[in-house]
Amino acid sequence: MSDATSFDVIVIGAGPGGYVFAIRAAQLGLKVACVEKRATLGGTCLNVGCIPSKALLHSSEHFEEALHKLADHGVNVGSVSLDLARMQARKDEVVSANVKGVEFLFKKNKITWIKGEARITAPGAVEVAGKSYAAKQIVIATGSSSIDLPGVTVDEKQIVTSTGALELDKVPGHLVVIGGGYIGLELGSVWRRLGAEVTVVEFLDRLVPTMDGETGKMFERVMSKQGIKSKLKTKVTGAKADETGVTLTLEPAAGGEAETLKADVVLVAIGRRANTEGLGLAEVGVALDERGRVITDHFATNIDGIWAIGDVITGPMLAHKAEEEGVALAELLAGQAGHVNYGVIPGVVYTWPEVASIGETEEQLKARGVAYKVGKFPFTANARARAMGDTDGFVKILADATTDRVLGAHIIGPDAGTLIAEIAIAMEFGASSEDIARTCHAHPSLNESVKEAALAVEGRALHI
Ligand code: FAD
Numbered sequence: 001m002s003d004a005t006s007f008d009v010i011v012i013g014a015g016p017g018g019y020v021f022a023i024r025a026a027q028l029g030l031k032v033a034c035v036e037k038r039a040t041l042g043g044t045c046l047n048v049g050c051i052p053s054k055a056l057l058h059s060s061e062h063f064e065e066a067l068h069k070l071a072d073h074g075v076n077v078g079s080v081s082l083d084l085a086r087m088q089a090r091k092d093e094v095v096s097a098n099v100k101g102v103e104f105l106f107k108k109n110k111i112t113w114i115k116g117e118a119r120i121t122a123p124g125a126v127e128v129a130g131k132s133y134a135a136k137q138i139v140i141a142t143g144s145s146s147i148d149l150p151g152v153t154v155d156e157k158q159i160v161t162s163t164g165a166l167e168l169d170k171v172p173g174h175l176v177v178i179g180g181g182y183i184g185l186e187l188g189s190v191w192r193r194l195g196a197e198v199t200v201v202e203f204l205d206r207l208v209p210t211m212d213g214e215t216g217k218m219f220e221r222v223m224s225k226q227g228i229k230s231k232l233k234t235k236v237t238g239a240k241a242d243e244t245g246v247t248l249t250l251e252p253a254a255g256g257e258a259e260t261l262k263a264d265v266v267l268v269a270i271g272r273r274a275n276t277e278g279l280g281l282a283e284v285g286v287a288l289d290e291r292g293r294v295i296t297d298h299f300a301t302n303i304d305g306i307w308a309i310g311d312v313i314t315g316p317m318l319a320h321k322a323e324e325e326g327v328a329l330a331e332l333l334a335g336q337a338g339h340v341n342y343g344v345i346p347g348v349v350y351t352w353p354e355v356a357s358i359g360e361t362e363e364q365l366k367a368r369g370v371a372y373k374v375g376k377f378p379f380t381a382n383a384r385a386r387a388m389g390d391t392d393g394f395v396k397i398l399a400d401a402t403t404d405r406v407l408g409a410h411i412i413g414p415d416a417g418t419l420i421a422e423i424a425i426a427m428e429f430g431a432s433s434e435d436i437a438r439t440c441h442a443h444p445s446l447n448e449s450v451k452e453a454a455l456a457v458e459g460r461a462l463h464i
């Protein structure tokens with residue numbers, strides 16, 4: 001096989017898992033190729049996920065501030081209007097700059113980008129567009145796609161997945177979101193801020209059901225105060241789209257009388273499933289679990305020389321989790337000790353206020369029978385939050401009752417997604433709440449709420 005078709009490792013998929021793996025493996029001296037079927041690098045995250053959604057969240061926040069908040073700061077901007085075409089164009093520019101950035105990093109690290117859809121034909125053999133490539137190792141990093149809801153046919157115009165919801169060229173009068181999770185609340189927030197009426201239909205009895213209970217309740221109150229309506233314990237049984245909009249049929253989750261709900265646009269956001277079709281996995285014998293994810297043990301599949309990382313394997317479907325796995329696997333394949341600490345992976349919902357969590361929830365600790373202490377501090381008592389006028393929320397730290405080791409933290413409030421990093425580092429170092437409490441924090445900063453919550457674990461918060 002020629003030099004151009006033979007590699008130490010071929011990674012399939014150029015999302016945060018695959019492209020970060022490729023960079024780290026190349027840094028460690030491996031000869032790397034990355035196959036990507038999309039026209040650009042960066043995967044779901046950079047093209048149709050994290051990045052475009054955060055661009056629209058940021059822009060829509062500015063719009064809402066100009067409409068409702070700046071006057072309170074003594075800033076009068078006159079009449080405010082929405083240029084949605086410009087907002088969307090800016091989002092596309094942000095995406096384009098990011099995906100080109102990955103292309104630059106591939107060149108810099110001498111990673112071969114093979115364009116097209118990959119299929120594994122045997123251990124060590126990959127086929128793309130009729131051409132065969134050889135590699136000592138193959139990494140599956142093919143990511144995930146939106147789950148379909150039976151009876152609700154996506155057309156990406158009136159009935160959309162997150163991809164269509166990022167592209168709307170008109171603010172819908174009424175947006176109905178099916179699924180009260182990460183996507184539903186982030187993209188629901190975008191379109192609500194831009195003027196849509198938003199209703200979230202959630203099957204379970206609460207929004208973002210995996211969230212710490214108390215934090216979730218506060219989040220629901222804040223979302224509702226902002227005007228997002230929710231219909232909990234409700235299932236959608238069908239959808240009919242015509243020129244007047246979409247008519248949804250709903251039923252109580254436990255069964256009962258059906259009702260209808262009219263929408264201009266329906267966003268289906270009920271979770272994502274692993275991308276494993278068309279890869280030749282069954283033929284090669286790679287085992288999948290009951291939810292269609294590749295089964296791995298330290299990223300190794302059941303077939304020698306075939307590995308998997310990111311959304312396509314078990315664990316939270318988050319970009320930074322995929323990246324950590326990419327780095328760890330590259331280091332393993334280069335003979336080092338790659339490792340991911342799954343107990344310390346933050347999760348952030350980028351609404352405003354943001355919601356960030358790490359480690360265990362109170363519910364999980366109770367279920368495990370762990371004795372814990374709670375330290376909580378509200379942003380209403382934080383000087384910086386007051387200066388900003390952003391006082392909704394709190395920092396909550398959960399510490400082991402015996403050892404004081406930090407077991408988890410849940411933050412709802414301004415910049416919660418940034419504040420959680422301090423706790424991630426503390427947990428990574430096995431810190432106690434006392435360690436955080438004794439660390440000097442700048443004043444006036446939002447981070448002081450983290451210190452105060454740590455102080456509150458022993459009932460000695462200073463400003464409450
Ligand atoms: P992906 O990013 O899905 O990349 C897989 C790539 O593989 C794709 O580009 C695909 O085209 C390619 N591929 C698949 N099959 C083949 C094949 N046979 N041949 C060649 N190429 C193939 N996560 C966060 O942490 N923070 C966020 O703010 C966030 N926001 C999100 C917002 C939205 C709207 C969505 C949908 C997701 C968001 N996520 C977020 C989740 C995040 O995007 C994923 O967890 C992350 O992209 C997973 O990375 P990955 O590398 O495993 O897969």
Ligand code: NAI
Nearest residue numbers: 179180181182183184201202203269270271272317348349
């Ligand atoms: P999700 O798992 O976050 O939420 C799906 C919600 O839909 C759940 O609350 C679930 O109970 C509900 N649901 C399931 N079936 C339903 C049904 N038939 N009817 C009504 N509700 C139903 O999934 P989502 O929002 O689609 O996002 C997918 C993943 O993408 C997330 O889990 C997350 O991993 C990732 N993501 C991360 C973001 C971030 O980190 N900020 C932002 C967006 C997505």
